[in-house]
Amino acid sequence: MFETFSALEVLLLMGLSIAGVMAGIAANGLKYAVFRPSPHPLWRRAAHIGSWAGILLVILWGAVTAAVYFALGWAFVMDRVVVMLPLLALPALLVAARALPALRGDKAMTPEAAANVAAAVHTMAAGTLLVLYLVWFDIPSVPDLRESTMYLAMLAGTAALLQLYHRRRVRTIEARGRGYLAMAIRSAAFTLSAVVLLMAWFLWSMERSKFPASMSMLHPETFEYGGGAVPAGAVSSAHHDHHARHAVASAAGSAAISVTDLTGPRTGEPDARFTLVAQKQMIELASGHTVEAWTFNGQVPGPQLVVREGDLVEVELINKDIELGVTVHWHGVDVPNAEDGVAGLTQNAVMPGESHTYRFVVNETGTHWYHSHQASSVQVAKGLFGAFIILPKDGAEAGGGTADVTIFSHDWETPDGTRTVLHLPGPASGGQRIIPPGTEVRLRLVNSASYTKLFSLHGTPFRVSAIDGWDIHEPEAVTGMRLKIGGGGRYDVTFTMPDHPVALTLDGREPETTIIFSKDGQEAADIRTGGPILDPLAYGSYAPAPIDGNAVFDREFLMVLDQIYLGHYNGHSNTLWAINGEVFPRTPTFVVEEGDLVKTRIVNRTFSDHPMHLHGHHMVVLSRNGKPYKGSPLVLDTLLVDPGETYEVAFRADNPGIWMDHCHILDHAAWGMSMHLTYANVTTPYTVGEASGNHPE
Known part of the structure; x- marks a missing residue:
């Protein structure tokens, strides 16, 4: 509509x-x-x-x-x-x-x-x-x-x-x-003058749009307080008015905190230790194309990191040969701010020959993933991503009678254009996976591509057991429903393996977008296209949400997503993607204080959907288009907002720091649709731009 x-x-x-x-x-x-x-x-x-x-x-x-x-x-x-x-x-x-x-x-x-x-x-x-x-x-x-x-x-x-x-x-x-000839001459002169002035304005505007060689990700003139009290400690980056910053902090009675102090435990033996090496590697896709990928440990997806709730996790990142530098962002995991892996905000990019160690305790469960947040629109597309699975503290390991399979949907640029591939880990042959009948199967579907994908499971009833790592309350079995997963989103699908083949497909019938599960790896599945799309707000059994929509909120923000059909951005012209009419770095910065209960209204006025990803927090979905959810509560880190939709979401401000909030169509973020949530007394010493080499999007 x-x-x-x-x-x-x-x-x-x-x-x-x-x-x-x-x-x-x-x-x-x-x-x-x-x-x-x-x-x-x-x-x-x-x-x-x-x-x-x-x-x-x-x-x-x-x-x-x-x-x-x-x-x-x-x-x-x-x-x-x-x-x-x-x-x-x-x-x-x-x-x-x-x-x-x-x-x-x-x-x-x-x-x-x-x-x-x-x-x-x-x-x-x-x-x-x-x-x-x-x-x-x-x-x-x-x-x-x-x-x-x-x-x-x-x-x-x-x-x-x-x-x-x-x-x-x-x-x-x-x-x-004067006659008509004079009119024609004057009209031509006015038209020519207008064209010259328009071209001059175009070139001036393009030049003016260039970013400085170094700038903070935070800009005080963009601060919004959501109708709540203006915190006395609301300060900007340490690179802005250093003396005024300390004066404000002193007046507030508490010193400013740098993101560098908001780390995970620095001491103690980790429960899980991993090493990720960022390196270039030629790989062959299921489509038959060979591409140069940027990989973790020479593989795409990168190694699947499996930990347990409550574990102290240590990950060493080593950059072997990625000239742009790399980081690791833990998508959907509420890590301490310094461990969030955003170049220019929580750390500097790790350049070739350098390393960086992340340490944090995981206090949640579910299907998550990790990816680089340095030039992410380029690096994620080229393969710098992998699965991060957090098992329940006392849950059983996948073993006899169960199968736990992570599947990434990813878009690759090839000589024949963009090709979408379903990536299977572990032993698989030609899109086949052997699973004995009677096995309890969990498919962890991750969309590492920017654009929305429609998944279908053919040949068996199934349940959506979790979305973005959050368990669905009493999910019912469905058949023939398609699953719409935005960029960065995850669905956990569970079923009991029948005696006949089961097929997972994306819309489209290319072999690289189909995986067949069977008892012998030889049979073909019955694939039927189409089918209704599952509505996550009406799925599962109703239960009270962690945050009540009728609660008294400390701050309420408005986020209007718009597009600028032609604009200038950092010296280039393109369609721009705006928040509240502005593109980064002029997008709003939402300022909160620790403990605030925050509500945000997100309005999509563009022709594109937008999977909006908030770092460091989970959003409780309160309503869509003014109507509250009817099924299981939804707690998401990546909310897919379709054109013409309005969502109300809420979260508790319980993880101090400076956090990105951006569209996970990463090209949209790179062309302006990126903003920040900042706690009032937090600063960052890092900058973005050519001088530092930090380019988060």
Whole structure:
């Protein structure tokens, strides 16, 4: 529905632009026609038709905006109503009041009337251009007083200047007897000047968008407090106003804490110790393509790290030959901030020949994964990821009568384009896996690709036992349901192996996106395409969520996801992905204090879905589109928000630090859709940029 409304808006604005150009040219011609012995009626008729078309299109645009409001809510139209509606409606009223009466009928038009018509019609065109600029290049998602008045003031100034110009121009035409040739020459000159100015602005804007060689990930001017008290210790990075930082901390009565102090245990014998070596390796994909992968320990996926709840884990990362540097981020695991593995925020990237050790205690269970968070849009795609499985403290090991299989879905760039591959660990042959009938099977499905995947399991009823590592309450058996997993998300699927083959597939029938489980590894499975998509908010049995949606929250934030159709970012032009109308580093920073109960409303106003990933915390899903969950409680670290959807989520601020919150379509994060959650008294000594070599996205 949202996509339809958005497409209609684009079509209406394009139509309004065409009507404005047509009416504007005709109105300009009227200034010359009124001084001709026999004024040609075509100018008048064209201006009349164009003016009416513009007014009707503005009315239709308003109707679409009203429909969006009633269907989806205020968050989807607030910028349209507060900022854009006056820019379209007021000029349309001006045209109706000043231009249409003068254009009606065949009565001779005075020069003053022609000037008024031209000024009104051109003002409507200027308003349309402003709205087009806002929709495509500088969306004011959450309008403030400045945005609601600045553009209106610009339009008012433009209208006044147009009125003065056209009145002066008709006097000049009358005095000098200018004809249509003069009009054509002036129009061409104005057009050429506009093109030159536009190109100059484009190049200036691109240059201005370049990041400094070194900058902090935190910017105090972006701090938002969610309606709660402004913490006295709300400070920025140690690189910003060092003396003021200490003054504020002293006034607050507590010293600022650096992320470097928020570590896991530095001493004690680890319960699980691993070494990950980042290195380049040629690998052959199931599709038959050979690619240069960036790997952990020479394999893709990297080694599966299996630990138990309560374990002290130690992982040494060694960079052998990845020139960009690497880190390890523990996706979905609430580690101490210093162990989070974000280059430029919690550590420096580990360069070739260097090493870094992570130590932390795992206090949760479930299916998680690890990946590099240095140039993650590049490095994850090239293979720097692996599974991190946390078993229950007293749970039994997978053994006789059970099978525990982790499967990654990943997109690879090959000479034949992007190919999606299902990666199986351990012994497997040609997409086959031998599992004896009667075996209790757990498939841990991990989407390490950026884009959403649809999984299907054919040949047996199954249960979704966990999502993002959180157990589903009393999951029911389903058949033929597809599982929609966003980038970074995980589903645990369980079933009892039948006597006949079972197939796991992605939408699409390529062999590399199908895995067949059978008793002998030789049989074919019955694969049927399609089927309904399982709704996680309506699945499982209802139980109270860890956080009640009716609780009193200390802070409530709004996160509006938008796209900028063409923008400049760090010296490049592309479609940008915005949060609250801004791209990093101008995206909002949500400031909390330890112990706060926090609610966030996430609104997706783009054509793309967005798997939003909050580091260091788990989000309790309260509602979708205003309706509370009906099935099992959902506690996620990566929330897939489809176009036109609104989610309310909550979390307890119980893990001090500075945490990324970003879209896990990693290209979207690299093009702006990245922000931060910071605790009031936490600072970081690290920076991003060419000087430090840290590039988290």
